[in-house]
Amino acid sequence: MRIQLSCLILFHIFSGIAARIFDRCSLARELSRLGVPRGNIPAWVCIAQFESTFNTAAIGPWNSDGSRDWGLFQINDRYWCDPQDGRATSNVCRTPCRSLTWDDIGTSLRCARQIQGAQGFGAWTVWNGQCRGGRALPNINDCF
Incomplete structure (x- = not known):
């Protein structure tokens, strides 16, 4: 019984570490820390807001x-990551899909930037519907 309880406690501790919900400014600062040019940060924040409501998980x-x-960026497993469930995938980003749901967004951002480099921001349907043309691009000036 004591071992089961310990395992359950560890599961809850580690499952709480595995995901993060950002807000506009915390994501903007994290993107900046990871080297995203300031001019591109509003686009990435907009995509994350409308794709995942800032939820890495x-x-x-x-x-x-x-x-x-x-x-965070809702990256599709048919082309970009490996769902590791036996389905065929291109896995262009060479990463397991689960790694895109962690609180450390480095892998997710690398893959998203690879997609953006290949297809532009239009690869995300929210770009055309909510973000393009500055319609919903957030102001991040107060975040820094």
């Missing part, structure tokens, strides 16, 4: 093609 519902979207 977000995993989207099943898409019509049988894929899912993972993490």
Whole structure:
């Protein structure tokens, strides 16, 4: 009984560490710390806001093609990451999808920047609907 309780406590401790919910400014500061140019930070903040509501642990519902979207930037597992469940994937970012849901957003950002480099911000449907043209780009000036 004592071992089961200890395992349960450790599970809760580590599961709480595995995800993070940002707000506008905490994400802007983290992106800056990770080397994102100041001019691109509002775009990434907008995408994270509308894709995952700033939640690193977000995993989207099943898409019509049988894929899912993972993490802060909702990166699709059909092309970009490996869901490690036996489904075929291109895994262009060479990373397990679970790593896109961790509180350390370095891997997620690297993959998102790879997508952005290949397809532009338009790879995210929210870019065209909510973010493009500055419609919903957040002001981050008060974050620094």
